[in-house]
Amino acid sequence: MNANLIEAIHGLIKIKKVDENVVYDALEMMLLTAYKKETGSNGKASVTLDRETGDYKIYAEKTVVETIDPENPEAINQITVEEAKKINPSYEAGDMLRIDVTPKNFGRVAAQTAKQVMIQKLREAERGSIYDEFSGREGDVITGTVKWSESRTIFVDLGRVEGILPYAEQIEGETFQTNDKIKCYVLEVRKTTKGPEIILSRTHPGLLKRLFELEVPEIYSGTVEIKNVVREAGSRSKIAVYAMDPNVDPVGACVGPKGQRVQNIVNELHDEKIDIVRWDEDPAIYIANALSPAKVISVSVWEEEKSSYVIVPDYQLSLAIGKAGQNARLAAKLTNWKIDIKSETQAKEEGFGQDEEMEDDDILGDIEAGGEEDQE
Known part of the structure; x- marks a missing residue:
């Protein structure tokens, strides 16, 4: 054991990125295991290792007793007062004695055992280190x-x-x-x-959220907040954003100059379409925004049922519903509201959309779904 070994250990610690105390503890255990394998001893023993020079000592630990009973399982860890006094006259019964039993040379079998113990301990330490590193990155x-x-x-x-x-x-x-x-x-x-x-x-929707956090400085700084994200991965996503400061356009911040910010994310997701919509505490306005890119005439909401009735221009009906109902489905998931979409003609046939009806129902109003961005 010498400085070269210590240097090698430091290199190992750097490469494996494990705690140096774990490595040195493993090295001490390696020496102890090798000693017991070499000598066949089952007695108590300990190792002291100089972490600067690599020098080490192995000590057998003995309890001083008046006489040793061979039938006592602890006899292997005992020494008589008479033998102890030969080492140091001051020893008395009950004292603990450490005897230097460091072998001058370890045999081949002992060295192999030591190597196996060291490899196992390092492997365990590395696994623990990796787990600690990545367990804190869930959701990243x-x-x-x-x-x-x-x-x-x-x-x-x-x-x-x-x-x-x-x-x-x-x-x-x-x-x-x-x-x-x-x-x-x-x-x-x-x-x-x-x-x-x-x-x-x-x-996972979290991938889209984190990509926006990484791409948009206003989200990272907290100026713009992501309220919700829904995805049908590979096809279309919707993300609702909000800014406390009325002077900040949350949708524009996410789109970026010339659309570059959102385009970077679209490219990363291999052309997945992304609708960025403005969140609003008024559910009627929020639902209208969520149906982007469709334009909405009016929205009626029923708070208790969390349901809504949306009227769109006749020519916007297919766009509002989307292919196989995708746009309406994503809007419902984004807002957590049930959304029933009707064209103007359908609404009139069902008795909605009449002026007198609109006046009687104070939760039905004209809404302009502005501020959304659709990546076609």
Whole structure:
């Protein structure tokens, strides 16, 4: 044991990024295990290690007694007063005695045992370190490199560990090649017997939210707040934003100069369409905004049922509902309101939209759904 070993240990600590105390504790255990393997001793022993020079000592720990009973299981850890006084005349019964039993040379078997213990302890320490690092990143966005795939599961190199992108968390139709850079949402960090397991997602709404937080300084600083995000990953998303300061346009901040901010996110999500809508505490206005890019004539809301009746121009009906009902479905999820959409003609046939009806119902009003951005 010498300074070269200590230097190697410091390098190992830097590479593996584990606590140096864990490494030195493992080294001390390695020495103790090797000593017991070499000598066949089962008695109490301890190790002292100089972390500057690498010098070490192994001590057998003995209790001083008047006589030793061979039948006593603790006899191996005892020494008589007579023998103890040969070492130091001041020893008396009941004292603890440490005897230097450091072997001059360790044998090949002992060295191999020591190596195995050291490797195991370092592996455990590294796993613990990785888990601690990534468990705090659940809900965050992480960038990795596509390493390989198997059974439609993609394995992503995250540096010290591989992340797993299951097929269910992949965007339909999205493909990646080996060595492609990829941004993922850290869905879950699991502790397993084989080490930490990092589960990633490309479909979670949190990915879109975090991308906006990273791309839009006003969101990062808290000037603009994201109220809700809903996604049908790979197809269309809606995000509701709000600014406390009336002088700040939350939608414009998210769109960015010449639409560059939102376009960067659209590119990252491989052309997923994103509707950025203005959140409003008035549910009627919020629902109208959420139906972007459709224009809304009026919205009637019933608070107790959390339901609404929306009237749109005849030519806007298909746009408001969306392909296979997607736009209406996402708007309902975004607002957490049930939305019943009717054209002007349908509303009149059902008795809605008449002037007298509108006057009788104070929660029905004309609404201009301005301030939304649709990425077609």
